[in-house]
Amino acid sequence: MDVVVGRIAKAHGIRGELAVDVRTDSPEERFKIGAAVTTKLRDGSKRELTIAAAREHSGRLLVRFEEVLTRDVAETLRGALLVADTATLPPTSDPDEFYDHELAGLRAELADGTVVGKVVEVVHSPAGELLELDVEGREVLVPFVRAIVPTVDVAGGRVVLDPPEGLLDA
Structure with missing residues (x-):
């Protein structure tokens, strides 16, 4: 089963960087350099991408993927969900915290x-x-x-x- 860890809001800049609305309590783990994420596009198709860089900017995370090198490619990902397999999620240690x-x-x-x-x-x-x-x-x-x-x-x-x-x- 997939769980949403982020949503691509828009392209940022000319080098393929993307503004991501984070939907996980552990962005430092999900969006660390070298981590793989799966994009779920509006048409239902999926594509695996690798994090090349991530930084905070104006309440969002700016993410660069190894496979996305231009703004034109980044624009095709607008609105895509970033998902993770629930089996890969660490257990929560706080009894008041839920996925x-x-x-x-x-x-x-x-x-x-x-x-x-x-x-x-x-x-x-x-x-x-x-x-x-x-x-x-x-x-x-x-x-x-x-x-x-x-x-x-x-x-x-x-x-x-x-x-x-x-x-x-x-």
Whole structure:
């Protein structure tokens, strides 16, 4: 199973450098020189690339790949997802830290056990993480903060919600 570790936002400069929105808590590991990443293009095709250089710039990571030498080639990768195989991810040592793929599919329930939906994905926004829930066929975004999501039980297949009034309403 693949997990997204970044998204290519745009080409940067004329030598094939790319601005990447990071989606991993360990960018120093995922984007170290010599590391291989797989790009998943919009058409569904995949391509493996090797990190030649990476540096922070204006809230993004600027990455140069050995196989991307010009801006024209870099432009073809705009919007591509950078993915890693979940089998290669190190285990998390913090009990309050989770990989996105561990949360997708979990049952969303209230403290009294009432099932309200399921987690579709984790949405990363500038303001913080949100859980996208499927609630009776509707998309509901829930801030992924302890006050609203006090319990994450991956082994039990559930997240427990304590939503403010109206958050889950249609």
